[in-house]
Amino acid sequence: MLLEGKDLSFRYHHGPWLFREIDVAIRSGEVVGLLGQNGCGKTTLGRILAGYDNPIKGKVLMNGLPLPRHGYCPVQMIFQHPERAVNPRWRLSKTITEGWVPDNDLLEKFNVRKEWLDRWPNELSGGELQRICIVRALGPQTRFLIADEITAMLDAITQARIFHSLLQIVRERNLGMLVISHDRHLIKRICDRIIFWENLVH
Amino acid sequence: MAILEVENLSVSFLRYTGMFKQQTIRVIEDLHLSINKGEMMAVVGASGSGKSLLAHAILGILPENAQMSGMIRYCGETLDPVKQAALRGREIAFVPQSVNSLDPLMRVGAQVRMTAKGKDPIAKQREVFQRYRLPENVERMYPFQLSGGMARKVLLATATVSDAQVIVADEPTSGMHADDVKEALQQLKKLTNQGCAVLLITHDVEAALETAHRVAVFFAGTIVEIAPSADFSGDGERLRHPYSRALWSALPQNKFMPISGVQPHPNEVREGCLFAEHCPLTTIDCKNKRPEMRELREGMVRCHHAT
Amino acid sequence: MMERKIKRFTKWKFPIYLNRRQRALLSVFFAVCLLVAVGIGGTLLESRAISTSLTERNVPPSFEHPFGTDWLGRDMFARTISGLVLSIQVGLIGAASSVLIALSLGLAAATWGRTADRIISWLIDLFLSLPHLVTMILIAFVSGGGMKGVVLGVALTHWTSLARVIRAEVLQLKSAEFVQVSRRLGKSRWWVASRHIFPHLIPQLLVGLLLLFPHAILHEASITFLGLGLSPHQPAIGIILSESMRYLSTGMWWLTVLPGLALLTVVRAFDRIGDHLHLMLDPHRSQE
Numbered sequence: 001m002l003l004e005g006k007d008l009s010f011r012y013h014h015g016p017w018l019f020r021e022i023d024v025a026i027r028s029g030e031v032v033g034l035l036g037q038n039g040c041g042k043t044t045l046g047r048i049l050a051g052y053d054n055p056i057k058g059k060v061l062m063n064g065l066p067l068p069r070h071g072y073c074p075v076q077m078i079f080q081h082p083e084r085a086v087n088p089r090w091r092l093s094k095t096i097t098e099g100w101v102p103d104n105d106l107l108e109k110f111n112v113r114k115e116w117l118d119r120w121p122n123e124l125s126g127g128e129l130q131r132i133c134i135v136r137a138l139g140p141q142t143r144f145l146i147a148d149e150i151t152a153m154l155d156a157i158t159q160a161r162i163f164h165s166l167l168q169i170v171r172e173r174n175l176g177m178l179v180i181s182h183d184r185h186l187i188k189r190i191c192d193r194i195i196f197w198e199n200l201v202h
Numbered sequence: 203m204a205i206l207e208v209e210n211l212s213v214s215f216l217r218y219t220g221m222f223k224q225q226t227i228r229v230i231e232d233l234h235l236s237i238n239k240g241e242m243m244a245v246v247g248a249s250g251s252g253k254s255l256l257a258h259a260i261l262g263i264l265p266e267n268a269q270m271s272g273m274i275r276y277c278g279e280t281l282d283p284v285k286q287a288a289l290r291g292r293e294i295a296f297v298p299q300s301v302n303s304l305d306p307l308m309r310v311g312a313q314v315r316m317t318a319k320g321k322d323p324i325a326k327q328r329e330v331f332q333r334y335r336l337p338e339n340v341e342r343m344y345p346f347q348l349s350g351g352m353a354r355k356v357l358l359a360t361a362t363v364s365d366a367q368v369i370v371a372d373e374p375t376s377g378m379h380a381d382d383v384k385e386a387l388q389q390l391k392k393l394t395n396q397g398c399a400v401l402l403i404t405h406d407v408e409a410a411l412e413t414a415h416r417v418a419v420f421f422a423g424t425i426v427e428i429a430p431s432a433d434f435s436g437d438g439e440r441l442r443h444p445y446s447r448a449l450w451s452a453l454p455q456n457k458f459m460p461i462s463g464v465q466p467h468p469n470e471v472r473e474g475c476l477f478a479e480h481c482p483l484t485t486i487d488c489k490n491k492r493p494e495m496r497e498l499r500e501g502m503v504r505c506h507h508a509t
Numbered sequence: 510m511m512e513r514k515i516k517r518f519t520k521w522k523f524p525i526y527l528n529r530r531q532r533a534l535l536s537v538f539f540a541v542c543l544l545v546a547v548g549i550g551g552t553l554l555e556s557r558a559i560s561t562s563l564t565e566r567n568v569p570p571s572f573e574h575p576f577g578t579d580w581l582g583r584d585m586f587a588r589t590i591s592g593l594v595l596s597i598q599v600g601l602i603g604a605a606s607s608v609l610i611a612l613s614l615g616l617a618a619a620t621w622g623r624t625a626d627r628i629i630s631w632l633i634d635l636f637l638s639l640p641h642l643v644t645m646i647l648i649a650f651v652s653g654g655g656m657k658g659v660v661l662g663v664a665l666t667h668w669t670s671l672a673r674v675i676r677a678e679v680l681q682l683k684s685a686e687f688v689q690v691s692r693r694l695g696k697s698r699w700w701v702a703s704r705h706i707f708p709h710l711i712p713q714l715l716v717g718l719l720l721l722f723p724h725a726i727l728h729e730a731s732i733t734f735l736g737l738g739l740s741p742h743q744p745a746i747g748i749i750l751s752e753s754m755r756y757l758s759t760g761m762w763w764l765t766v767l768p769g770l771a772l773l774t775v776v777r778a779f780d781r782i783g784d785h786l787h788l789m790l791d792p793h794r795s796q797e
Contacts, residue, residue, distance in 0.1 A: 038378065072693075079686055153405075
């Protein structure tokens with residue numbers, strides 16, 4: 001399977017163009033890194049590839065077809081700030097089952113403890129919340145993952161743990177993953193192929 | 203000579219669990235720290251672990267529902283809330299984590315000038331902005347017009363123009379470009395050469411190691427090791443505490459190997475060492491008795507077995 | 510050695526320490542008891558409120574008549590209580606209608622596109638710029654007075670601030686990450702609106718209702734006082750106060766002061782409930 005962005009261009013209102021006519025492609029089973037500085041537009045590109053925003057020009061296709069507008073999207077995005085990605089008024093048991101019902105195996109793989117699910121988001125740490133967000137995004141219909149600086153706010157040990165489990169699942173299910181980060185060492189460690197933002201936009 | 207000393211610091215919160223019951227949660231427990239004049243000390247550890255609260259406790263700006271006990275000494279003098287208020291912003295400066303700390307109704311140039319003491323605040327402010335590579339027109343802008351990185355530089359500038367003897371910086375470089383991070387930390391280092399002491403709180407270990415003289419490792423509400431930054435190299439053999447070694451080897455440029463288990467929750471009360479669950483060297487002693495901070499080689503460590 | 514303890518509430522020498530939320534609950538409980546008592550009292554005392562007794566006219570407050578009697582020998586206490594019940598009913602209907610208008614317009618402004626938003630915002634500004642007392646009296650007058658006039662008057666003038674709050678909340682929620690994630694996980698617009706957005710609005714609506722409610726009662730009293738509201742055979746507090754004003758100069762102070770105080774107490778009770786609820790639901794102050 002192939003996720004491609006063709007001729008993508010985007011800018012906010014009448015501001016400067018964040019990027020113009022760029023092409024991106026990710027294959028199933030591939031872990032691609034997108035390396036660039038903070039605030040340059042990588043997140044926006046990620047959001048467009050996951051269907052959260054529409055490009056001003058160009059299109060996003062999965063296997064030649066546009067992304068579905070309704071229903072479960074096969075391209076799932078994981079955000080940098082997990083506390084914003086969960087409803088603060090919902091218990092986590094409700095949050096984690098919003099898209100699908102995860103099995104115990106997966107919960108164990110990501111070290112998600114059962115007692116956390118009874119709690120409210122403000123009672124858990126960033127690392128714990130992020131793992132719940134990841135499990136939520138790994139439904140059976142997911143084919144591609146866009147990980148946008150998912151460990152930028154977490155410490156090194158939590159980061160290593162999360163990526164170990166994530167890479168394992170990605171290999172098992174033959175998913176395609178785009179890892180967006182500014183951390184050169186991290187990208188070099190886990191990615192099969194690296195896209196440099198400066199090369200992409202010029 | 204130690205300019206700032208923290209002893210037995212404990213901070214706890216009164217939180218509502220459920221609708222109507224309150225519970226005390228200990229976030230910082232029995233923390234020891236001391237910084238010398240002209241030294242930059244980094245405090246590293248998991249985010250959300252309470253490092254920011256350490257900064258707030260030193261400055262005396264803990265939230266209403268926080269309880270604190272312990273001793274903080276500045277230049278040998280024990281601090282109390284009144285003295286803290288007097289020193290705040292004058293001799294002990296703070297660079298907060300949140301960019302929202304800037305006054306939204308005042309131009310940033312004016313805000314930075316407010317903290318600059320001495321004869322010529324405008325010149326000082328302009329010079330600092332130049333050093334941080336901020337364009338000239340930025341001084342006339344309001345905070346909402348700045349990008350995240352620029353706002354952080356302005357926050358740093360407010361602390362660097364003041365003649366503070368101690369600067370406490372809470373995650374001052376998160377979200378900044380890599381070059382700017384280097385530049386900002388170099389600026390702070392320059393201040394230490396002039397005798398200022400800097401306490402840098404960050405979860406970016408790499409950046410901290412390049413400029414800090416010593417590193418304090420924060421785990422489960424307390425500091426488990428204080429080591430010279432040179433000890434963070436190779437396989438981490440020179441490090442004293444197992445958690446520090448685990449943190450070092452988990453970095454992607456090193457082994458990228460995590461340890462099992464998770465950080466204990468503040469709600470869980472435990473006897474003995476809080477790292478015992480995940481530690482490869484645990485013995486029965488560790489489970490029963492909490493280790494005290496002791497000196498080891500050129501640093502300090504809280505472990506029964508460290509050598 | 511520095512020690513900082515949390516300031517605990519020690520106004521009364523209470524044997525058990527209650528935290529802020531528990532105190533709020535106690536406060537709410539007393540307020541509710543008071544209102545229930547008023548409600549029950551109203552039903553029981555209905556007959557006494559209208560029965561006249563020419564032998565007991567103009568009696569000052571006594572054991573038999575705690576609020577005294579008026580110029581027709583009617584027991585003022587009974588009259589006050591039934592009057593309160595009526596005022597509360599009117600106030601509740603008025604406040605609830607206002608909240609419904611605010612909810613609809615606020616939601617519409619946030620979800621029906623830019624033109625709708627502009628029109629509704631303009632409408633909000635228009636109503637905010639008019640002095641609401643005058644507008645309310647006008648509306649009551651134009652709709653022929655009575656219960657209908659009062660309710661319409663209150664409802665059509667008090668929706669503005671709440672509508673603004675609702676609009677702002679919904680706009681903010683629409684761009685919240687967890688709402689956008691929900692759509693990508695396959696949830697329909699309706700599902701997102703009812704499970705994510707609406708529950709976030711409920712606290713605001715509740716607080717809005719509880720704070721508007723005393724306002725509405727007082728307005729009903731003033732409209733009726735001016736002769737535009739309820740008719741004399743529906744003895745709400747407004748009528749009672751209006752009629753009793755004539756007798757102030759003759760020294761029969763209990764005819765106005767005591768019903769007035771009763772009204773104030775009820776209004777304060779609702780205000781307290783609203784305040785406490787607001788404090789508990791505001792995320793910045795909820796940990797006090």
